[in-house]
Amino acid sequence: MLDVDIGDKHRRTLIGGCALFFAGISFLWLIWLEAGPEIGLGTRAGVGRGEVSSGQESSERRCLRPWCFDVTEFGARGDAHTINTVAIVEAFAAAKAARGGTVYFPAGSFRTGPFDLVSNTTLLLDAGSTISFIGLHEDPDWPVLPFQEYSVTLAEAEEPLFSFYGDREMYRSLIGGQKLFDVFITGAGVIDGGGEHWYGRKFNATEPEAPNGIHILECKGLTITDISLKNFPKTTLRPQLCENVKLERMLIQSPADARGASGLVIDSSSHVLVRDSRFATGDKDDAISIKAGLRIPPGDRVTGVVTKRPSEEVLVERCVIKQGRAISIGSEFRNGIKRILFRGIEFDGRGHAPGVGSIQIKSERGLGGGSVGFVTFTDIRGWNVVSGLELYTWYQCEDNQTLASCRSLKPGDPHPEPPVFENITIQNVRIEGVTRHIGIVEGLPESPFTNLRLENFHVEQEVGMPRKMYNLSLRMHAFVVLLP
Known part of the structure; x- marks a missing residue:
C-alpha cells in the first residue's frame, strides 16, 4: 500500500x-x-443518473413553438419501408420559411437519407417514433464532401462542408447544420444511424470516410434531451465551433465491435453541459471526447485575423x-x-x-x-x-x-x-x-x-x-x- x-x-x-x-x-x-x-423541457422529476426520460407526457402538447410541422403532412410515412428524405427536408424547409417551428415525428418508423436542421427549430420525436437512416445500397448518390477541417471560409455554400480530421473526402453527416442558433432535438423517440449498412464496408485510402451522425457546426444554442441515439456509422454526436450546448438524459449506443464509432465529441466548443446520460460505444472508441x-x-476574410x-x-x-x-x-x-x-x-x-x-x-x-x-x-x-x-x-x-x-x-x-x-x-x-x-x-x-x-x-x-x-x-x- x-x-x-x-x-x-x-x-x-x-x-x-x-x-x-x-x-x-x-x-x-x-x-x-x-x-x-x-420550450419547457427542463429536468423532470424522477430522471436520475444516466437515465433517459420515459416521455409520458404527450409530445403533441409540447409542440409549443409558433408553428408545428408534422412530417406526415408533408407525405412522410412511418411504415418502416418508405424512404422519407424528401418529405423531411420539405418539413424543415417550411419551418425555416416560417422563421422557426417544431418538426414533429409521430409514432412510427421513418426511414430517411441525410438532412439538415435549421435555426430556431425543434426536432421532436413522440414516444414510439424512430428515425432510421438508410445506407449507400439504397442511396448511391449520397453526397460526398471534400475535406475541410474548418468550414468558416465556405459558410455561405449551399451545401455545408462538415469537417473531418484527415485529408480525405467524407460522406456527409446523417443530420447536419451550420451557422445555426437555437436548435433543439428532443422527445422520447430513437434516432437509429443504420450503422449496420456501414460497419462491414471496407474503406480504402481512395474512398470517402463513413459519415458522422449528428454534426453541428457554428451553432449558438444547441439543446438535445431525452433522445436515444443508436448505431451510428462513425461519431454519433459532434458539436463543433458551437457555444451554449446543453445535452441531457441521452442514451448513446453502438456495437462493441464497431470501429470509429465514438459517442460524443465536443470540438472547439464552449459553455457545454453534458448531464445524466448513458454511453455504450465501440470498445476502441471514446465514449466522450473533448478536442x-x-x-x-483560417483567418477572417476581411481582416486576416486568426482567432x-x-x-x-x-x-x-x-x-x-x-x-x-x-x-x-x-x-x-x-x-x-x-x-x-x-x-x-x-x-x-x-x-x-x-x-x-x-x-x-x-x-x-x-x-x-x-x-x-x-x-x-x-x-x-x-x-x-x-x-x-x-x-x-x-x-x-x-x-x-x-x-x-x-x-x-x-x-x-x-x-x-x-x-x-x-x-x-x-x-x-x-x-x-x-x-x-x-x-x-x-x-x-x-x-x-x-x-x-x-x-x-x-x-x-x-x-x-x-x-x-x-x-x-x-x-x-x-x-x-x-x-x-
Whole structure:
C-alpha cells in the first residue's frame, strides 16, 4: 500500500486550482445551465443518473413553438419501408420559411437519407417514433464532401462542408447544420444511424470516410434531451465551433465491435453541459471526447485575423459509461482545452469481458502542439476498467510500433510544437478491478505533465498489474493500491 500525504499547503493549492475553474465560468452561463430550454423541457422529476426520460407526457402538447410541422403532412410515412428524405427536408424547409417551428415525428418508423436542421427549430420525436437512416445500397448518390477541417471560409455554400480530421473526402453527416442558433432535438423517440449498412464496408485510402451522425457546426444554442441515439456509422454526436450546448438524459449506443464509432465529441466548443446520460460505444472508441482542432482556423476574410477556438468551460456530470474506451481529452487540441470539469462519472464494465475505459488524456509529437489546463476529474467510480488512469503522449504510436521516435521517452531534440499539459486534478477516485494497467502517466522529456494532482485515488487489483510514470511533476495525497 502506498499512502503519500502532500500536506495542508498542497491541499490548499488543490482547492485554489478548483476555485480557478469555477471563477472562469461566467455567472450567466451558470444560470443558463440550471434553466430548462425555452420550450419547457427542463429536468423532470424522477430522471436520475444516466437515465433517459420515459416521455409520458404527450409530445403533441409540447409542440409549443409558433408553428408545428408534422412530417406526415408533408407525405412522410412511418411504415418502416418508405424512404422519407424528401418529405423531411420539405418539413424543415417550411419551418425555416416560417422563421422557426417544431418538426414533429409521430409514432412510427421513418426511414430517411441525410438532412439538415435549421435555426430556431425543434426536432421532436413522440414516444414510439424512430428515425432510421438508410445506407449507400439504397442511396448511391449520397453526397460526398471534400475535406475541410474548418468550414468558416465556405459558410455561405449551399451545401455545408462538415469537417473531418484527415485529408480525405467524407460522406456527409446523417443530420447536419451550420451557422445555426437555437436548435433543439428532443422527445422520447430513437434516432437509429443504420450503422449496420456501414460497419462491414471496407474503406480504402481512395474512398470517402463513413459519415458522422449528428454534426453541428457554428451553432449558438444547441439543446438535445431525452433522445436515444443508436448505431451510428462513425461519431454519433459532434458539436463543433458551437457555444451554449446543453445535452441531457441521452442514451448513446453502438456495437462493441464497431470501429470509429465514438459517442460524443465536443470540438472547439464552449459553455457545454453534458448531464445524466448513458454511453455504450465501440470498445476502441471514446465514449466522450473533448478536442480542439488539429489545425489553426483560417483567418477572417476581411481582416486576416486568426482567432483560435478552444474547447472551454465544459461540465460533464452524472454520466454512466457502460462500454467504450474512455472519457478522453485529446488527442488533437492545437487551439487549446481549458476549464473542464468531469464530476460524478461511473465507468461500469461489469459483465463486459474487455472492461471499460476510464480517465484518459492523450496526444503525441507532431499534432500541432496546443495546451490542456485546469482540468478536473472528481468523484469517479469504476468497476472492471481497462486502466485506472491513462495520461500519455504517444497516442498513435500504439497502432504503429515502427514509430520509435514517437513513443520514445528519451531526451532528444525538442519538438518545435509539443503538447502542453498543466494544472490537472484527479481526485476522489475509487476503482474495483482493472484489466490492463493500474495507471500510466508518460509525459515528454521536452514537455512533462506539470502540476498534476492525484488525491484520494483508490484502486483494488490483483498482483502483477503494471504502473508507469515518467516525465511529470506530481503531487499526491492518499494514492492507494490494494493488492491481495
